[in-house]
Amino acid sequence: MRSRLPVVLVLPAVVGLAFLLVPLAGLLIKAPWATLPAQLFSTEVGQALRLSLICASLATVVCVVLGVPLAWLLARSDLPGRGVLRALVTVPLVLPPVVGGVALLLVLGRRGVLGQHLDQWFGISLPFTTAGVVLAEAFVAMPFLVISVEGALRAADPRFEEAAATLGASRWLTFRRVTLPSVMPGVVAGTVLCWARALGEFGATITFAGNFPGRTTTMPLAVYLALETDPDAAIVLSIVLLLVSVAVLAGLRDKWISGPS
Amino acid sequence: MTLNASLRVSRAGFSLQLDLTLEPGEVVALLGPNGAGKTTALRALAGLIDSSSHITHNGSTWDGLPAEKRPIGVVFQDYLLFANMTALDNVAFGLRARGTRKAEANALALERLEQVGLADFAKAKPRTLSGGQAQRVALARALATSPVLLLLDEPLAALDASTRLRVRSELGRHLQNYPGHTLLVTHDPLDAMVLADRIMIIEDGRLVQQGTPRDVVRQPRTDYVAHLVGLNFYRGTAHDTEVRLDEGGTLTIAEPAQGPVHVVFPPSAVSLFPERPAGSPRNTWQAVVSGIEQHAHTTRVELDGNPPVLADVTTATVAELRLQPGDALWVSLKATEIHTYPR
Numbered sequence: 001m002r003s004r005l006p007v008v009l010v011l012p013a014v015v016g017l018a019f020l021l022v023p024l025a026g027l028l029i030k031a032p033w034a035t036l037p038a039q040l041f042s043t044e045v046g047q048a049l050r051l052s053l054i055c056a057s058l059a060t061v062v063c064v065v066l067g068v069p070l071a072w073l074l075a076r077s078d079l080p081g082r083g084v085l086r087a088l089v090t091v092p093l094v095l096p097p098v099v100g101g102v103a104l105l106l107v108l109g110r111r112g113v114l115g116q117h118l119d120q121w122f123g124i125s126l127p128f129t130t131a132g133v134v135l136a137e138a139f140v141a142m143p144f145l146v147i148s149v150e151g152a153l154r155a156a157d158p159r160f161e162e163a164a165a166t167l168g169a170s171r172w173l174t175f176r177r178v179t180l181p182s183v184m185p186g187v188v189a190g191t192v193l194c195w196a197r198a199l200g201e202f203g204a205t206i207t208f209a210g211n212f213p214g215r216t217t218t219m220p221l222a223v224y225l226a227l228e229t230d231p232d233a234a235i236v237l238s239i240v241l242l243l244v245s246v247a248v249l250a251g252l253r254d255k256w257i258s259g260p261s
Numbered sequence: 262m263t264l265n266a267s268l269r270v271s272r273a274g275f276s277l278q279l280d281l282t283l284e285p286g287e288v289v290a291l292l293g294p295n296g297a298g299k300t301t302a303l304r305a306l307a308g309l310i311d312s313s314s315h316i317t318h319n320g321s322t323w324d325g326l327p328a329e330k331r332p333i334g335v336v337f338q339d340y341l342l343f344a345n346m347t348a349l350d351n352v353a354f355g356l357r358a359r360g361t362r363k364a365e366a367n368a369l370a371l372e373r374l375e376q377v378g379l380a381d382f383a384k385a386k387p388r389t390l391s392g393g394q395a396q397r398v399a400l401a402r403a404l405a406t407s408p409v410l411l412l413l414d415e416p417l418a419a420l421d422a423s424t425r426l427r428v429r430s431e432l433g434r435h436l437q438n439y440p441g442h443t444l445l446v447t448h449d450p451l452d453a454m455v456l457a458d459r460i461m462i463i464e465d466g467r468l469v470q471q472g473t474p475r476d477v478v479r480q481p482r483t484d485y486v487a488h489l490v491g492l493n494f495y496r497g498t499a500h501d502t503e504v505r506l507d508e509g510g511t512l513t514i515a516e517p518a519q520g521p522v523h524v525v526f527p528p529s530a531v532s533l534f535p536e537r538p539a540g541s542p543r544n545t546w547q548a549v550v551s552g553i554e555q556h557a558h559t560t561r562v563e564l565d566g567n568p569p570v571l572a573d574v575t576t577a578t579v580a581e582l583r584l585q586p587g588d589a590l591w592v593s594l595k596a597t598e599i600h601t602y603p604r
Contacts, residue, residue: 165328
């Protein structure tokens with residue numbers, strides 16, 4: 001039997017745990033349970049919820065379509081400077097999202113490096129539109145997918161791809177039939193993580209897409225706004241986001257939470 | 262339609278230079294110690310590594326072709342069956358990749374599975390198959406596209422001893438029936454002896470000996486080969502019935518010979534005595550026990566002397582002589598047991 005747990009460790013640990021959990025509990029305690037269903041189906045909340053789900057899902061699609069090939073390139077090619085590329089891809093992970101929003105504005109804004117051409121030539125303007133929301137969310141969320149898929153690819157045995165090659169399979173066929181199925185758990189985990197990140201996106205979205213109810217006001221933005229005018233609505237929206245987060249964690253339980261056993 | 266390959270691979274600290282000629286229907290085993298370059302040779306033939314090798318078959322060259330463009334089939338050491346596909350899909354994969362329509366590919370694949378006795382397992386996923394079954398699916402998959410060149414990389418190494426025996430004889434039967442060129446890479450001499458028509462032995466990326474299994478077993482040319490086939494092996498210079506060994510010592514032989522020779526005899530021909538044995542035209546010398554190893558039915562004794570020698574003795578002899586490392590004994594060897602051949 002080991003001696004008692006040392007107080008110097010237990011005390012801060014308990015405080016830390018409380019610090020993380022009490023606010024969440026507060027959210028549940030202060031929730032307007034009686035009017036919750038009504039709130040949930042009110043116009044503003046429903047609108048924000050619907051917009052959030054659509055934008056996060058579209059952003060996730062963008063991330064999967066672009067991110068999986070990017071992960072493959074980082075994991076499998078013998079590109080020079082691959083290490084640097086990998087580091088660059090993860091920059092949006094640590095970059096304050098609002099900076100990401102500013103960066104997107106500078107490039108895709110009406111006077112931006114690419115944006116002015118998009119505007120002049122095609123009449124396309126991305127900032128302050130729903131498409132802008134999708135872009136901002138994809139920008140912030142893509143590294144989650146790329147890192148997850150790249151990790152899975154690097155763990156997957158490349159000799160299976162060699163086996164496919166000796167059977168006459170092109171690299172594309174090999175990727176579709178052999179590589180992708182073998183890293184599917186990583187792709188699914190990355191997709192879910194990516195979607196959750198997109199759903200909670202605030203900084204880049206409000207910077208790049210602004211705050212127009214029905215068009216660019218996603219749930220996190222609605223929470224922030226409602227706090228001033230309608231605190232109950234803010235709590236309801238927060239609870240919805242909390243539930244989504246918990247659901248994501250539960251879904252990824254085996255991959256991320258259990259840790260090395 | 263001979264397949265000619267001149268394999269040249271070099272990378273840090275290692276180079277492979279190997280010229281191969283494979284006849285149709287012939288099974289050639291590439292045998293060598295770990296790190297000799299066997300698998301590198303196989304990968305160069307398959308086009309899985311960049312090399313400055315030249316390969317020609319039937320007037321066409323394979324140089325610069327990536328693996329997917331070469332008419333090859335490979336059985337990998339741990340089979341590398343695709344886990345997400347059924348056995349049938351695995352076997353049909355190569356046909357599909359080369360453009361055969363699905364129904365036709367599946368029919369052909371099923372035929373291949375039948376040939377290896379696994380038609381009942383067509384719908385099974387690889388992880389549900391035993392080691393021996395997985396090996397047969399891997400063989401069926403490699404043969405499904407009727408490749409010109411079949412490459413087998415340690416095809417039996419992943420199997421346990423009892424399964425290996427059965428699978429080896431089955432594999433031998435399939436290789437006999439296969440009309441293409443076969444190259445088998447192995448470090449197990451038994452695989453090479455049983456399966457191959459010709460054995461090529463490589464050490465440090467170079468060919469050191471080749472011949473039929475019978476030749477290799479009877480006349481090893483390097484220490485590695487002699488060790489593989491379990492013979493005492495020396496180099497020496499013969500003068501009639503006397504051979505002076507390079508590393509010291511002299512042996513009397515029965516068949517007169519002249520000049521530089523290899524000298525071999527089986528460890529079982531060696532007898533050990535506590536005292537100098539009397540009479541008979543024998544080779545006798547003193548040696549000190551340096552190691553004792555228990556084999557299945559005999560005990561192998563390693564002795565330091567002039568020359569050093571391996572002796573296989575019965576367990577009874579071990580008990581009788583109370584053999585211990587460090588014991589000084591007399592080694593005796595009949596001249597008629599010694600086999601010499603020119604270097």
